[in-house]
Amino acid sequence: MGPTNSKAPSTEPQPSSSSSSQQAEPTSAFEKWRRKAMYITGLGVSEEDRMRDLQEHHISRCEKGKEYLMNYSPMVVFMLKHLKLSGCAVPPQNILCAPCDKTRAGGFEHKRGVVVLCAGNFFSQQHMESTIMHELMHLYDQCRFKVDWSNLRHHACSEIRANNLSGDCRFTRELRRGFVTVSKQHQSCVRRRAVESLLANPACPDVAAAERAVNEVWDSCFNDTRPFDEADQELNSRHIPFLGARYLRWTTPVTI
Numbered sequence: 001m002g003p004t005n006s007k008a009p010s011t012e013p014q015p016s017s018s019s020s021s022q023q024a025e026p027t028s029a030f031e032k033w034r035r036k037a038m039y040i041t042g043l044g045v046s047e048e049d050r051m052r053d054l055q056e057h058h059i060s061r062c063e064k065g066k067e068y069l070m071n072y073s074p075m076v077v078f079m080l081k082h083l084k085l086s087g088c089a090v091p092p093q094n095i096l097c098a099p100c101d102k103t104r105a106g107g108f109e110h111k112r113g114v115v116v117l118c119a120g121n122f123f124s125q126q127h128m129e130s131t132i133m134h135e136l137m138h139l140y141d142q143c144r145f146k147v148d149w150s151n152l153r154h155h156a157c158s159e160i161r162a163n164n165l166s167g168d169c170r171f172t173r174e175l176r177r178g179f180v181t182v183s184k185q186h187q188s189c190v191r192r193r194a195v196e197s198l199l200a201n202p203a204c205p206d207v208a209a210a211e212r213a214v215n216e217v218w219d220s221c222f223n224d225t226r227p228f229d230e231a232d233q234e235l236n237s238r239h240i241p242f243l244g245a246r247y248l249r250w251t252t253p254v255t256i
Contacts, residue, residue, distance in 0.1 A: 133166035140227065
């Protein structure tokens, strides 16, 4: 038989659990408001704590945006489907929200096959969508074509395709960057951004080498729109929320 409590029960009325929680709730709400006010104003908290709170807020917001796009963006859902069909399924944990410097929106870590989204660096949901698409295109190329990222022609081809098909070079994005051309705006953007990306490759010695690699693979890679049937030129001038069934057909293989 287990031990018994020899202390006599108290005759004083005990507060119910419901009334106790009701009393604690305002205090909890007030504490949350007080802490938020402190972080916003910077009063009573260190700069380190304030920046940590801001970073957590950015990552939380990024995760919510990522989850929405992975489930409801026709473009992203389409890419995820074809990555899975290619044997490279992308679970949510392989698209990471992380702090970055302000010059970047995302990246692709090819050794781990991980897409990185730069939390706090997106100015719209559309911006995040095109960034995910750009990086997923690199993952798709690595999965399907076994890209050697130290080979500048391979890297150039994937950058051309990613910039061409992700919506990164739509007119409004270029206008925001300060680049406006009268003709062939889309092609100019794809070329410029591909060269810029190659310059960050340790295997690229200079601008001339980057431009040469882009020029050598331009025709075959710009016209290779897999897994889409074709590049939607409307997408490059405005946001098209639905791509349509025509993107389900495979096209001519890439030559790199």
